[in-house]
């Protein structure tokens with residue numbers, strides 16, 4: 001969001017300050033350049049497609065400890081004075097006090113201990129879960145899915161869902177939802193039927209199986225090799241199993257592209273497009289010693305370390321990541337990848353708003369070529385084809 005300039009911009013010019021204050025008292029603001037010396041772009045005329053989101057790296061060694069601490073403080077699932085979700089939100093340092101990891105997406109870590117479960121609810125925001133540790137189950141609409149570490153689960157718009165942990169070990173995952181975007185547009189709506197079931201906001205009903213809800217969920221999903229248009233058919237149901245996809249990545253070295261290594265997109269089989277209307281989800285592998293070339297694009301990306309160790313260079317910063325680390329790469333910042341190992345491949349999942357940005361014809365990518373020239377896609381409704 002672009003803020004109207006405050007009084008101090010006009011502090012040295014009394015008549016301009018008075019006029020500014022008069023405008024503000026009527027809910028008006030200067031739409032012209034406010035600099036008398038030279039023509040300056042207006043605050044709402046950025047000359048680069050960027051916003052206030054900052055690159056940031058959440059390391060698992062810190063997060064893992066913090067999330068487990070929450071297990072001692074926050075009861076989950078059912079019974080009096082317990083909570084419906086035990087989650088810790090990741091807040092971007094460039095977005096003042098907002099529940100947002102980028103301006104498009106909200107992200108949180110969710111911790112479910114052995115035997116615990118969450119009551120079902122539904123919401124217009126879509127959700128993608130990146131499973132970090134443990135084994136769990138989820139019900140989306142009337143489908144049940146078991147998942148494990150490394151997997152990705154998609155929950156479509158307004159689908160009833162709950163999830164839980166049947167195993168003897170802790171279950172930890174990252175949720176990413178398009179909440180900030182939908183909230184901004186005034187279309188975020190949530191329903192919690194356990195409040196009516198339990199008759200109280202303070203006493204949650206026990207998790208229960210969802211039966212035959214007719215939801216707009218993606219029934220099947222496929223895979224696309226980034227750099228190509230063609231989609232590979234699969235049997236996935238809203239669920240990308242890392243064990244299977246790891247093998248596909250390892251067998252697709254000939255599909256390697258210079259900017260992301262081998263990268264697959266987790267797609268929606270109904271329209272062959274992105275998995276969700278706002279979200280595009282990818283998984284990628286960098287072979288040992290791989291160093292990619294630099295590129296930038298008009299999407300905000302959240303990376304999740306899955307296996308191995310690597311580096312992401314973002315403008316002048318370097319983030320050395322390991323499994324479960326989370327890294328934000330904002331829109332239009334130059335970035336490149338590196339595998340830190342000479343012997344082992346490394347794997348990353350990622351999620352971006354490429355699905356929405358391409359629908360409004362504003363995806364753009366610039367790629368640095370080995371000879372230093374820059375290739376530019378200009379504005380387009382395609383991404384990574």
Ligand SMILES: [Fe+2]
Nearest residue numbers: 121123127161
């Ligand atoms: Fe949810």
Ligand SMILES: [Fe+2]
Nearest residue numbers: 295296297335
């Ligand atoms: Fe990229």
